[in-house]
Amino acid sequence: MTVEPRTLAAAADALACGRTTAVALAEAALARIADPAGEGNRAFVAVQAEAALTSARALDSLRAVGRAPSPWAGIPISIKDLFDQQGVPTRAGSIALADAPPALATAPAVARLERAGFVVLGRTNMVEFAFSGLGVNPHHGTPRSPYDRATGRLPGGSSSGAAVAVADGMGFGALGSDTGGSCRVPAALCGIVGYKPTAKRVPLAGVLPLSQSLDSIGPLANTVGCCAVLHHIMAGAETAELPAASSVAGLRFAVPENSFLFEGLEPAVAQNFELALARLEAAGARIERIAMPELAEIGPANAKGGFAAAESYAWHRTLMQRSGDRYDPRILARIQRGAGMDAADYQDLMAARARIIVAAAIRTQPYDAVLGPTSALTPPAIKAVDDEAEYNRINLLLLRNTAAFNFLDRCSISLPNHRAGEAPTGLMLSGAHDGDTALFRVSAAVEAALAR
Numbered sequence: 097m098t099v100e101p102r103t104l105a106a107a108a109d110a111l112a113c114g115r116t117t118a119v120a121l122a123e124a125a126l127a128r129i130a131d132p133a134g135e136g137n138r139a140f141v142a143v144q145a146e147a148a149l150t151s152a153r154a155l156d157s158l159r160a161v162g163r164a165p166s167p168w169a170g171i172p173i174s175i176k177d178l179f180d181q182q183g184v185p186t187r188a189g190s191i192a193l194a195d196a197p198p199a200l201a202t203a204p205a206v207a208r209l210e211r212a213g214f215v216v217l218g219r220t221n222m223v224e225f226a227f228s229g230l231g232v233n234p235h236h237g238t239p240r241s242p243y244d245r246a247t248g249r250l251p252g253g254s255s256s257g258a259a260v261a262v263a264d265g266m267g268f269g270a271l272g273s274d275t276g277g278s279c280r281v282p283a284a285l286c287g288i289v290g291y292k293p294t295a296k297r298v299p300l301a302g303v304l305p306l307s308q309s310l311d312s313i314g315p316l317a318n319t320v321g322c323c324a325v326l327h328h329i330m331a332g333a334e335t336a337e338l339p340a341a342s343s344v345a346g347l348r349f350a351v352p353e354n355s356f357l358f359e360g361l362e363p364a365v366a367q368n369f370e371l372a373l374a375r376l377e378a379a380g381a382r383i384e385r386i387a388m389p390e391l392a393e394i395g396p397a398n399a400k401g402g403f404a405a406a407e408s409y410a411w412h413r414t415l416m417q418r419s420g421d422r423y424d425p426r427i428l429a430r431i432q433r434g435a436g437m438d439a440a441d442y443q444d445l446m447a448a449r450a451r452i453i454v455a456a457a458i459r460t461q462p463y464d465a466v467l468g469p470t471s472a473l474t475p476p477a478i479k480a481v482d483d484e485a486e487y488n489r490i491n492l493l494l495l496r497n498t499a500a501f502n503f504l505d506r507c508s509i510s511l512p513n514h515r516a517g518e519a520p521t522g523l524m525l526s527g528a529h530d531g532d533t534a535l536f537r538v539s540a541a542v543e544a545a546l547a548r
Contacts (some may be wrong), residue, residue, distance in 0.1 A: 104322045105338060108167045111159065118159070118170025121268075122215055125172045128266045129217065135264055138239040139257040141189065143218040143537060148163060148172065151215045152399045160212075168325065174261050175271040177219040179203045189222040189254075191235045192419040194391045205271065205330045207314050212336070214407075217267050220257030221370070224427045226306045227272060229281045229471075229495035230395040230481055231256030234424050241285050243520055248476035251440050252282030252494060258316050259286040269317040269326050275404060277304045277471075279314040279479025280510035284470035284522025286529035289543075290316045291323040292501070292508045294530045297331045305411055307404040309446075310502045314328050320509065320543045324421060324536040326459035331532075335357025339540040345380030349525075352462040356395075357468040357497050368468045368513045368521045371443035371544060379545040384463070390456040392433055394503050397448035400441040401433050409434025416498025426487060449503060456504050457529065466540045468497055469508040470522030505536050511543055 110116040126145050131138035136143070146435035155170040163390070164170070175181070178188040180199035187193040211218065221227075221236050231237045234358040241249040251260050255272030259282030262270050272279045274292035283290025298313040305311055315326035321338040326338040346536040351373070358366070373383050408431045420428060437445075460466055472493040481487040501508040506526045512522035525542060527535030 102265055103319050104168060104171060104268055104317070104325050107171045110169065110171050118155045118215060119149065119168060121170050122148050122152040122217070124534060125217055125265065127307050128264060135239050135260050135449075136266060137520065138237040138518060139260040139264070140174070140218045141187070141221050141265060142184075142259070142458050144216060144360070145218075147361055148217050153185050155213050155215065164213060166212040166336075170215060171213075171214045171362055172267045173269045173326075174216050174217050174220045174258060174267045174285075175206055175272065176255055176258055176273060177222050178273060178304040179206050179271065181206065181216075184219075188225050189233050189236065190224045190423065192415060192422040194422075197301070201225060201302060201461060204299045205303070207272070208329050208332060220261055222256055222258075223254035223292065223410070224424045225304070225408070225431070226254040226275060226278055227252050227404065227427050227430050229256065229277055229491050230487065231282060231285075232478070232481060238478055240478065241520070242287060243285075243475050248478040250285060250478055250481070251475070252285035252471070254278040255282050255316060257288070257289075261287060261364065262286070262288050262316050262318060269315055269322055271326070271330075272314055272316050273306075274312050274314045275305065275310045275504065279316055279493045280297070280470050280522065280524060281494050282500045283316050285475045285512045285520055286513045287514070287520040288316055288318055289320055289323050289512070290314065291327055291508045292498070293327055293331070293532050294507045295505060295530060297530070298327070305407070307407040307521070308347070309403040309407060312502070320511070320540045321511070324540075327532065327536075334505055339536045341544070342541045343380065344376055344541045346382070347464045347541065348382045348384060348462060348541075349376065350460055350466045351383060351385045352391055352466065352468065353385040355388055355391045357391070357500070359472070360493060361469060361472045362385055362474055362518055364474055364514070365469050365472060365521045372513050372523050373467070376542065376545055379548075381480050381545075386459070388456065388459060388466075390459065391500055392498055393448070393452050395460050397445060397452065397505075401437045402466045403445065405434035406437040406442055407434070426484065453504055460528070465525040465527050465535060468524050468526075470524040471497060474519035474521060478516065497524060505529050507532045509535060509539050511546070513546070
């Protein structure tokens with residue numbers, strides 16, 4: 097029994113009508129993970145097959161007597177390797193935490209999904225300690241983007257395995273994290289949807305941190321509606337409904353012209369972005385190219401290293417003393433940069449961020465979303481980042497656009513923005529702080545307009 101297309105709504109309908117079962121869905125996903133010709137062994141660092149099938153059987157029994165905990169009960173998903181699960185070590189894609197003790201409790205974001213009846217298939221691969229946008233992991237292997245697997249293309253990171261799992265049908269959604277683009281960048285490079293919420297909306301408890309100032313917990317899935325359901329459940333909503341169908345007619349979108357969002361774009365990225373704008377305008381949206389000087393102020397504010405370096409160093413400094421030789425050297429170097437920021441630098445950074453957030457919010461208040469390319473590049477070859485200089489250059493280009501909206505503490509989403517068979521590119525829509533529900537509604541309308 098199969099469900100196509102691979103959306104939460106289709107799966108929920110098939111479960112409700114008896115066209116499939118939770119066990120059948122779990123078995124199909126686990127078969128894809130286990131397929132030796134697929135990416136399962138690189139996309140997952142731990143497959144929890146027995147637990148998943150046990151949960152699926154229990155949920156089928158509950159559904160049979162009308163006691164399913166939600167319409168989504170029995171749908172398989174995966175979680176990134178930095179979320180706590182009771183009784184399971186949290187290693188965050190690293191061998192430096194090989195001796196980590198089992199977690200005492202499950203992270204609230206995961207527990208809320210489990211209470212709704214989602215079936216966790218296992219833990220997905222990631223960039224070690226979530227500190228890169230490339231998706232490379234030398235310890236567990238680097239999962240390949242669905243695009244051009246013969247060459248081997250970067251999946252984006254740090255939620256690399258999450259994106260590949262969704263793209264390859266290894267579950268209907270995945271739980272990731274986004275500190276500078278770690279849900280949106282892999283979504284763009286793998287041709288799916290990735291969502292970064294307003295950070296405060298989903299609790300960070302039980303999540304191994306990168307930067308407590310920037311970390312946010314978001315879903316990756318095949319549609320805006322899928323991401324909306326997963327986000328609202330993780331945010332503690334009583335109900336999780338799909339965004340209401342709407343049109344882009346009358347919506348106002350801001351495009352920050354002459355900003356770094358448009359520097360160094362690959363031709364395919366630039367062409368697809370302009371084509372998307374034209375299609376939205378043809379559907380009745382208003383596109384306004386505006387000055388947004390606040391974006392140019394983010395770089396100088398981060399000149400001493402930014403939040404991620406300083407805050408990750410504070411968390412890692414003891415572990416680095418004990419097991420620094422077990423880190424990926426490129427990740428270790430990024431964390432060690434945080435040692436150079438003193439308390440005064442950190443205070444200056446916090447003050448600058450607060451000022452820039454307010455100024456940007458005032459400037460973009462009249463608009464339904466700010467539009468830009470998710471990343472400047474289509475998926476680069478994995479071998480291209482063997483060179484350290486290229487590793488750093490490509491990482492910057494992949495994360496540059498997305499990271500701006502983490503700094504601004506906005507909600508933001510990446511939608512696929514390419515034709516079938518082409519190299520994947522992403523269209524990023526960024527909403528207001530705490531404007532998540534509105535952004536889902538707007539994004540669903542854009543998704544529908546671009547699909548026509």
